[in-house]
Amino acid sequence: MMTKGEIVLGCLAPHPPHLVYADNPPQNEAYSEGGWETLRWGYARLARKLKTIDYDVLVVFTPHWQTYIGTHFLGLPNFKSKSVDPIFPNLFRFNYDLNVDVELAEKMREAADEAGIITKMMTNPDFRVDYGTIVSCHLLNPDWDKPIVTISSNRNTHYYSAEVMNEQAAALGRACQKAIEKSGKRVVLVSSHSLSHRHFTTEAPLPEDMSREHIYNHSNYVWDLKLVQMMRDGKMKEVIDIMPEFTEQTIAETDAGAFTWMMSALGYPDYPAEIYGYQSVIGTGNLVASWDPNDETREYVL
Amino acid sequence: MTEENNEPEILFGIYCPPHPHPLLCPEANEGYGKLRSAYEECRKRIEESEADLILIYSTTWPSIVGHQIQALENPVWTHVDDDFHYLGSMPYDFKIDVDFANGYAQAAEKRGLHSRTVAYEGFPIDTGSVVALQLLNPDNRIPACIVSSNMYANRAETIVLGKAARDALAEQGKKAIVVVVASLSNRMFTEHIDEVDDRIHSQKDDDWNQKILEFFGAGRLEDLSQLSRDIHGQIRVNKVVAYKPAWWMAATMGQHNNYTGEVLAYEALHGSGGAVITLTPTDGSFGDKEFDEDDVEFYHGDRNVLDKGML
Numbered sequence: 001m002m003t004k005g006e007i008v009l010g011c012l013a014p015h016p017p018h019l020v021y022a023d024n025p026p027q028n029e030a031y032s033e034g035g036w037e038t039l040r041w042g043y044a045r046l047a048r049k050l051k052t053i054d055y056d057v058l059v060v061f062t063p064h065w066q067t068y069i070g071t072h073f074l075g076l077p078n079f080k081s082k083s084v085d086p087i088f089p090n091l092f093r094f095n096y097d098l099n100v101d102v103e104l105a106e107k108m109r110e111a112a113d114e115a116g117i118i119t120k121m122m123t124n125p126d127f128r129v130d131y132g133t134i135v136s137c138h139l140l141n142p143d144w145d146k147p148i149v150t151i152s153s154n155r156n157t158h159y160y161s162a163e164v165m166n167e168q169a170a171a172l173g174r175a176c177q178k179a180i181e182k183s184g185k186r187v188v189l190v191s192s193h194s195l196s197h198r199h200f201t202t203e204a205p206l207p208e209d210m211s212r213e214h215i216y217n218h219s220n221y222v223w224d225l226k227l228v229q230m231m232r233d234g235k236m237k238e239v240i241d242i243m244p245e246f247t248e249q250t251i252a253e254t255d256a257g258a259f260t261w262m263m264s265a266l267g268y269p270d271y272p273a274e275i276y277g278y279q280s281v282i283g284t285g286n287l288v289a290s291w292d293p294n295d296e297t298r299e300y301v302l
Numbered sequence: 303m304t305e306e307n308n309e310p311e312i313l314f315g316i317y318c319p320p321h322p323h324p325l326l327c328p329e330a331n332e333g334y335g336k337l338r339s340a341y342e343e344c345r346k347r348i349e350e351s352e353a354d355l356i357l358i359y360s361t362t363w364p365s366i367v368g369h370q371i372q373a374l375e376n377p378v379w380t381h382v383d384d385d386f387h388y389l390g391s392m393p394y395d396f397k398i399d400v401d402f403a404n405g406y407a408q409a410a411e412k413r414g415l416h417s418r419t420v421a422y423e424g425f426p427i428d429t430g431s432v433v434a435l436q437l438l439n440p441d442n443r444i445p446a447c448i449v450s451s452n453m454y455a456n457r458a459e460t461i462v463l464g465k466a467a468r469d470a471l472a473e474q475g476k477k478a479i480v481v482v483v484a485s486l487s488n489r490m491f492t493e494h495i496d497e498v499d500d501r502i503h504s505q506k507d508d509d510w511n512q513k514i515l516e517f518f519g520a521g522r523l524e525d526l527s528q529l530s531r532d533i534h535g536q537i538r539v540n541k542v543v544a545y546k547p548a549w550w551m552a553a554t555m556g557q558h559n560n561y562t563g564e565v566l567a568y569e570a571l572h573g574s575g576g577a578v579i580t581l582t583p584t585d586g587s588f589g590d591k592e593f594d595e596d597d598v599e600f601y602h603g604d605r606n607v608l609d610k611g612m613l
Contacts, residue, residue: 065384066384067384067385068385068490068492069385069490069491069492069493069494069572070492070493070494072384072385072387082423082424084422084424084425084426086363086364086365086425086426086428087364087365087366087367088367089420089422089425090420090422093422093424118492118493118494120388120494122387122388123387123388124382124387124388124390124391126380126381126382126391127382127387128382128426152384154492155541158539158540158541159489159492159539199366199367199454200367201366201367201368201416201452201454202367202368202416203367203368282366282367
């Protein structure tokens with residue numbers, strides 16, 4: 001009998017393209033002098049932890065594949081192209097070549113469909129994978145030696161409300177968790193987004209000039225840090241309960257549903273999150289964190 | 303520019319929808335076919351015009367850092383829509399007026415806006431711009447310029463962006479076709495449908511769309527600009543802060559109601575309201591309204607309200 005699959009880690013992995021730009025990987029055409037070290041060093045620490053974990057696939061929920069007609073899943077085994085960020089093309093022009101675990105993606109789609117969620121497999125070979133997926137996955141696994149599954153963000157918050165988003169994303173999380181169990185695979189979940197998400201609408205002449213970087217306003221900072229404290233305290237059900245208010249008050253990128261999806265799939269952890277770093281990027285609040293269900297390997301990082 | 307008054311010469315304007323159905327599957331629904339025919343009528347009129355430039359404002363190209371203007375002379379790629387990927391791919395090969403793009407960016411800066419050109423191989427030109435340019439200008443007979451829709455911009459900023467377009471057109475003496483790519487009501491069905499069964503999402507959306515079409519048909523573009531906030535509240539999904547296309551179009555075309563309006567088609571596109579409309583400047587006038595909302599010439603940015611009081 002097949003071993004039951006499990007979620008071995010959940011990662012909050014923000015995707016500002018600035019972080020890849022600052023790292024200067026060979027895949028990216030733009031060149032930088034650095035920047036945003038607090039986040040990048042935090043990511044590097046988390047990536048090292050991932051190297052110590054036995055897992056089969058990264059499953060990423062991304063706000064930058066925005067679908068209005070249901071939830072979509074990448075459905076071809078390989079995608080190779082160049083991703084140019086439509087907002088920050090000066091920073092991110094990344095040549096990618098990634099593999100998809102189509103079998104797991106299809107299982108997740110089926111489970112979501114059974115739960116009454118509108119779904120679609122994406123099987124157009126010309127489709128360009130979004131930069132949210134690429135940034136988060138690259139920073140967590142720069143070797144790209146594991147397949148991924150990408151799940152689109154259905155825009156419930158905009159079409160209905162943040163409350164509807166919370167319910168729908170939680171249902172999707174439960175469905176994906178069931179599919180993972182049935183698959184027999186060891187899975188890392190990736191919730192790809194910032195916390196508060198108000199950007200500055202101008203950019204420094206040198207984007208990595210850290211003397212210009214700060215959070216957009218103090219209110220957003222206070223909200224972000226409130227959530228960080230609740231994560232440290234293992235109060236994830238409470239975090240999801242206040243998610244609609246947080247999302248509205250800070251224009252948070254949690255509007256996409258990724259965080260609610262991940263917490264639902266993880267069963268709303270009551271153990272402390274591992275905190276790897278918090279920093280602003282062009283005014284938005286970004287946290288790198290993870291949830292390790294294994295009491296023996298869970299760390300107190302920061 | 304016209305000799306008499308230093309005003310730019312805008313031959314006519316087009317308002318058209320961003321969805322890919324008229325390009326990729328016009329046969330799937332009678333309405334899609336009608337929209338496709340309307341695009342083709344516009345294409346013919348563009349070909350018969352003496353236009354030097356097609357200037358596009360696309361609501362499906364959001365920007366954050368100011369206002370981005372496409373400036374790669376020959377962007378070539380194959381685009382796939384995020385939602386409608388199953389309808390097929392959209393290969394494109396466009397001709398961009400780089401001089402105008404640079405001139406527009408400079409004109410925007412002169413009016414206080416943050417603006418920049420983007421000229422990168424592989425830059426993802428948005429679905430709306432691809433559909434419009436493929437159908438309106440399939441042979442690249444006329445060079446184009448595409449400007450983004452800043453997701454945080456509101457009325458003042460958008461109107462100034464339109465005025466900057468006029469500045470650049472007058473400065474370069476180019477005759478332009480102004481194209482706005484936007485839905486009317488933009489609520490789509492949230493489930494997959496058989497295209498044959500497509501219809502406007504709700505009676506309310508249809509009622510408002512019909513009212514907007516009345517205004518367009520009567521050439522009352524400035525009146526629509528003034529109604530933008532109402533339209534946003536009534537029939538627009540709140541993806542961005544405001545319904546901006548009428549602000550930009552009116553500001554670019556001269557902030558008046560003196561047009562001959564023609565609604566060439568109005569049909570449902572997965573529930574949203576898709577219309578192909580032309581507005582041609584005339585000497586006549588329509589409407590009996592004046593407006594007290596302040597016009598704006600220069601964008602001053604945030605008013606720093608947060609710094610002026612204790613939280």
